Amino acid sequence: MTRRLLASIHDVSPRFEAQVDRLAERLDCHLGAARFAMLVVPDHWDRAPLADDKPFQARLRRWADAGVEMFLHGWRHRDDAPAGFKARHMTAGEGEFSHLDHYEARQRLRRGRAVVEDAIGRPVAGFIAPAWLYSPAALDAVRDEGFALAEDHMKVWRPADGRVLARGPVITWASRSPARIRSSLFFAGLAGYGLQPLPTVRVAVHPGDTGVPALLASLDTTLSRLLPGRIAARYADLA
Template sequence: MIGDPRRDGAAANRRLVVSIHDVSPAFADPIEQLAETIGAILGGPRFAMLVVPDHWGRALLDRSPAFARRLRHWADAGVEMFLHGWFHRDASNHPTAAAAMKARYMTAGEGEFLGLGADEAEDRMRRGRAVVEDAIGRPVAGFIAPAWLYGAGARAALKACDFALAEDHFRVWQPATDAIVARGPVVTWASRSAARTASSLAVAAAARALPDWLPTLRVAVHPGDVTKASLMTSIAQTIGTLAARRTVARYVDLLPQGGAAA
């Protein structure tokens, strides 16, 4: 079995966590394709899904019963479900030049929680959580901001909402205590331009080749990845290669009570 720690003792101390982002009725077919591809590589639904309640204000989950049923099926099978913003769209007026640059260059207008105040961020988190939990029939595993970008308001709202876990580009942490449970960058892919695609393919190739010095390695895929064969080939190669050398883990396994913290 891929990722089985019984194969070698070292692998038991190195974890691989895989997630599918932007899970929404707007991308039902690509999400299904990614879930099938990753599930086949990992030997089952051993990954997380990041669910957007109303992607760009055009795809309400609670008005998409067929997709909600599919989400519950995945959750019942063991897929971890995270809340992933509300709209996944950044419509904020950013107060600082640094935040404006992040919003412009780090994401294509999708850093929804980068510029929100605490009250608005908390309202979207609470409403989104209710929608997703109603669909899946259980609590969400945590909250992950769109584009992994958090402003001060979002960080305050995370504490108020008592999510078990959150993550950004470089860490996974417990918002209630700020305790970090995993460190290191996320391996992901980009489909927006030829240059971004080439760069992401190079990074993925490096991740496959580099020594396994990180205790926890995270891999994230997006619906747009299915639009390019080169990306899907790289995703399959990367997840397969890393899973052969690591224990495939869930986010909950990163928690002290679920497994050893990194």
């Protein structure tokens, strides 16, 4: 049985270009060149339209040409619904697809896909919702738009038929507050050992991680623990 490690950089946007560079360089050192995915936001919080940034489009295309998998990651990443408990305390208002109806979800998926695919010159690998949150209607929209792969916090699946391709929680880090930093360091420490039996493990990093040395050190440790006996794989390998 092939044992795999999947790694991804979330919130890839011109808004976070320097942070994405640092994360890509770090993952390259651990995994080998371009053995990870990028989750691209077409217009992060309406402040960084990818369609207007030709130099960043060219960078994305070079990464894609080198083998980086490119996923659509929402449209703006921001949740426009009235703030509730989940928005305030779990996602900092970033669960964009957590409340959308079918029509609005399909519109954002179509628009976002067009922007990213125009930038990279090829189809996206799939769709992953911001904060890994989907309304039931958004799940239907992802299927109806024909995305090859999707992911939430606990699994990777094929939207066309719902087949689950990998199970287990994503190891990720949070930098928004000291409490979240501590809790994510604690979970990563446990997961580096506790998720060893899984055939596929997933690691996800965010631009904010680069501002907290302890989080970067935890990433290094986690990858060093999980990689022996595994290949640095691509999501497409699951399908």
